[in-house]
Amino acid sequence: MIFLLFGPPGSGKGTQSRMITNWLEIPSISTGDMLRAETEAGSELGQAAKSIMAGGGLVGDDLVNKMLAQRISRPDCQRGFLLDGYPRTVQQAEFLDQLLAERGLPKPVVLHLDVPVDALVGRMTSRRQCPACGRIYNLLHQPPKKPGVCDDDDAQLVTRKDDQEEVVKDRIRTYEKLTRPVLSHYQDRKYYQIRGDRSPAYIFEEITGVLEPLLAQNGCGRPKVKRAN
Numbered sequence: 001m002i003f004l005l006f007g008p009p010g011s012g013k014g015t016q017s018r019m020i021t022n023w024l025e026i027p028s029i030s031t032g033d034m035l036r037a038e039t040e041a042g043s044e045l046g047q048a049a050k051s052i053m054a055g056g057g058l059v060g061d062d063l064v065n066k067m068l069a070q071r072i073s074r075p076d077c078q079r080g081f082l083l084d085g086y087p088r089t090v091q092q093a094e095f096l097d098q099l100l101a102e103r104g105l106p107k108p109v110v111l112h113l114d115v116p117v118d119a120l121v122g123r124m125t126s127r128r129q130c131p132a133c134g135r136i137y138n139l140l141h142q143p144p145k146k147p148g149v150c151d152d153d154d155a156q157l158v159t160r161k162d163d164q165e166e167v168v169k170d171r172i173r174t175y176e177k178l179t180r181p182v183l184s185h186y187q188d189r190k191y192y193q194i195r196g197d198r199s200p201a202y203i204f205e206e207i208t209g210v211l212e213p214l215l216a217q218n219g220c221g222r223p224k225v226k227r228a229n
């Protein structure tokens, strides 16, 4: 089966992506990983992407789509795969529809981690980093032992630029503007909205609750996940 995972910055999408793909033993594919792999391998697509990025440009849909078409042809994708952060645009979504249809692959199952903006902002602006060792703390659920200083080296913790409220709000706005049309594209498919303002274990439990019946229908049942309480 094929899964698309959507979620705003700070929604814990990366964590859920790892949990789902470990559980189902399928690869997780993100645009960033594909770009890195292609540029490191020095492939034709990788070189094209590299020269665009070196010029300060954004790699366009066509190039990303080509990389995706190649990536999902690999043997590790035979049992399915999860796309994390792709498609980012309606053009990419339409390309993916066509690609899957051409290859006789099933329509994707869309998982959308939905987190209220206030909760996202709260989560992200409560992050602090140690400038000396790089360790990340979160004042909400992983605070340092002594307020404001690193447990390991007593350095004064700082807020990273990325975690400042205005920057965070801006990133969320950009995400929503980009993603809303993509999500509407999938609204009439197998589309599941998952509330993301809870613990990672709880969110994963809800996801497996949605996926287990679908997997059973498709005859690719996985071992039951131990329920967290």
Ligand SMILES: [Zn+2]
Pocket (backbone or CB within 6 Å): 130, 131, 132, 133, 134, 135, 150, 151, 152, 153, 154, 155
């Ligand atoms: Zn430190």
